[in-house]
Each structure stands twice: as C-alpha cells, then as structure tokens.
Amino acid sequence: MQLNRIETPVVIIGAGPAGAATSIYLSKQNIRHVIIDKDVFPRDKVCGDACGGKTTAVIHHANPEWVTEMRQRSNVFQPSWGMTVVAPNGKRLDIPYSAKMPESAEAKGFIVPRMDLDNFLFEKLPSPYCTIFQGARVERMSNDADGVTVTIKHNGATYEIKAKVIVGADGDKSIVRKHFLSGITTAKTEAIGLRAYYEGITEMHPHSFIELHYFKEIPEGYFWIFPLPDGRANVGIGMLSATVREKKVNLREVMLKAIKTNPRIAHRFKNARLLDKIQGWGVPVYTKDRPISGNNFILCGDSALMVDPFSGEGIGNAMFSGMLAANAIKKAVDAKDYSEGFFKKEYETEFYKELGAELKHNGKLQRVFRYQWVFNMVFNKAYKSITLKRLIICMFTDISLQKQISKPSFYLKVLFNR
C-alpha cells in the first residue's frame, strides 16, 4: 500500500477546544501544521457545556467577530450572566460575573452544547497553514533527536507525518501523554461526571445563571443545572472518583433520586423530560504542577490534566493553554529550538504563571468545601452580614480575593464574626 509522507513543523492530535485553539493561533502566526482527530465533526463530548469568561476572551483575542457571531446566534449560544451556588443547608447565593447587570453589560459566560461549540471552533480551522484529518486513526508514534513521526490511517490511506513538535490535545485519555510521560502520568482521572439533557425544568434564573447545588447526599461533589436555549438544560452531577470508589456510589441513581425526591429541586422537574441518554466521562482536574512539555512535545487541555478543581471549568483552560502553546511554538520555530528546556521556559512556566495561582487556590477551596459544615457555616453567616456576602460574591470572580478564602484564618474570622 502507498505511504503518503508529510513534513510539517507541527502536528496536533485532537481538535477539541485545546487543539482548535492551538491551530487557530498557529495559523494567525503563519505556522504550518497538521491537525488530526479520530472523530468526524460535528461530534459530541460529555460536558456541562458552561463556558466562562476565559473561553470568550481566547475566542475574542483570536477574532472579535467570532464573539459577535456567537452573540448573534443566541438560539445556540445561551448567554449567562452569573452563577447561583446553593449550600447543603439550602442557603443560596447569586453571583453575577460582572458588577453590571444584563441591561448594561454583555454576558461574560455562555452555555452551548459541545456538539455546537466544538463544531463552531472546528469550522474556523481551515487556513493556508492548516491541514486537517478528521476521522483518522493514529497507528504509531515515535520520536528521535530530529522530532516526532506519527503514522495515521485516513480513508483507507496511510500517512507518515514528520514534525518538529507534537501537541497533545487529545483529551483525558491522551495517547501523547502516555507516549512521552508514561512513567509519571496518572491513569485515572480525579473526578467523574454524568450529563443529561432535559427540557421543561421550571424556575430557571431570569438571567440564565448556571446553578451549582451542594446536597448532603452528594459528598465531595455537586449537582448542576445549566440553562440552554429553547427551555432545555444541561443537568449533571460530578464527584471525586475516590469517593465514588470508596463509598461505592452509583452516580446515576444518586442523580435520578435527587431529581425525583430532593425537596429543593424535585418540583422543578415535575413536568421535565429527559431528551437523551445519561452519559458519563472522567474529569481530569488539576491536583499539582506537573510536567506538561518536554523534548518535541507540548500537552494542552485535558491531556495536561488542567480542569479547575472547584468550578470544573476545563474548556477555558484548554483553549488558553492552546493559545500559549501556539505562542511558544512560534518562538521555538524562530529559534529552531524544540528542546525540553525551551518549552519548559516558554510554555510550562508561562502556563503556571498565568493559571497556576487560580488552579491552586481553587484546589484549596474544593478541599475546604468538602466539609459541608464549613460550607453551611460560611453561607449562614453570609446571610447575616451584607459585607461578608459581598466579599464571598467577589471571591468567586476575583483571584486576588480567592487567596483569602483558601486561608484557614478566613474561616476562623467568619466563625467568630471578625
């Protein structure tokens, strides 16, 4: 059988948010690359579908007109102005993403089924610098001092692609991570989530706030309701994998039981209809700084295990890391240096400088709020003190204030009304 040979500076495995952002930003910098996905777009991805300001910012930075397009297609991209957090004791806080409310501000966040978001991004890839293979299977991967070789099968033909650098944007079960970091990689994701699409849930927030509900029946996890256009919603549950294993939790049963019987939400689902199968997937949350690059490779998004441990936001981090990867690769191409040291300085250090503090603080927050009594106490006190309520609202959106909430002294002050 004929072997087709391609030489390119960059090969990207995976065309989800991380791979698409890498490709878009490489094209902007006139860098030739090949992008490969095993699926054919549009394709689904199990997710809560909620995008925060980081996603909007990365898309806007690539091309402001794309954000205008998203805003015009509000039948697909549901604008969202904030989030509602409900503590295990039922106390709720509405947390707007911006001090300005809908009447005067564009929505910072949106909710969009991944089938649509990922296809929207995929459609932005074609450029003179980008060669796309979708529905392609990676057969082999090898590396030597000269770079990386990837052999793929596509439409019955075999291609051997030689590149100076490979970007692993192939999700939580990344074959790129396995190939380059097999000794130090983790096989199991830290958390697991289920997603279901419903229609007809009542009492949705008038400004389409996403809802995070903490119930005592869901230890170390939460239940979500994220509004979508046309009266639909993405509903799901997420929990630490260790808890699911240790307590032998059947997530599907817990979720359906909450929908049927939990007094806080059951009445809202009275006339609601499940639209699709309930599906689950691993959530590779950030736990510590780890190597995410090396000689001739860079990892982005879920492949680099960088989902926010508190909010569960992974799309924004995936796209942000793709943008940083493209910037580092541009420098590498100019310097003709694809070494571990170069990518550590230009990618890894940059990534942890930009997002490391946020990921670490949200990790601490997640650990603190595992203790539901702490959660209840903070929300109880917030109900009694306008100042504390405002502080907590700001803490969810302001990284400098998030530092306070992850300090034990903060909880002592709350406990003793200081």
Ligand SMILES: Cc1cc2nc3c(=O)[nH]c(=O)nc-3n(C[C@H](O)[C@H](O)[C@H](O)COP(=O)(O)OP(=O)(O)OC[C@H]3O[C@@H](n4cnc5c(N)ncnc54)[C@H](O)[C@@H]3O)c2cc1C
């Ligand atoms: C239940 C659940 C709920 C979530 N909710 C949210 C949420 O509300 N908001 C949020 O921001 N994040 C959420 N996340 C996290 C979010 O889904 C991920 O962080 C995000 O998809 C990461 O993007 P990615 O591009 O790195 O990986 P992916 O989106 O997984 O894309 C990887 C791509 O690589 C391709 N691929 C995989 N293997 C290969 C291979 N061998 N060869 C070629 N191609 C390959 C896949 O087909 C896919 O297109 C949730 C996750 C789960 C599981």
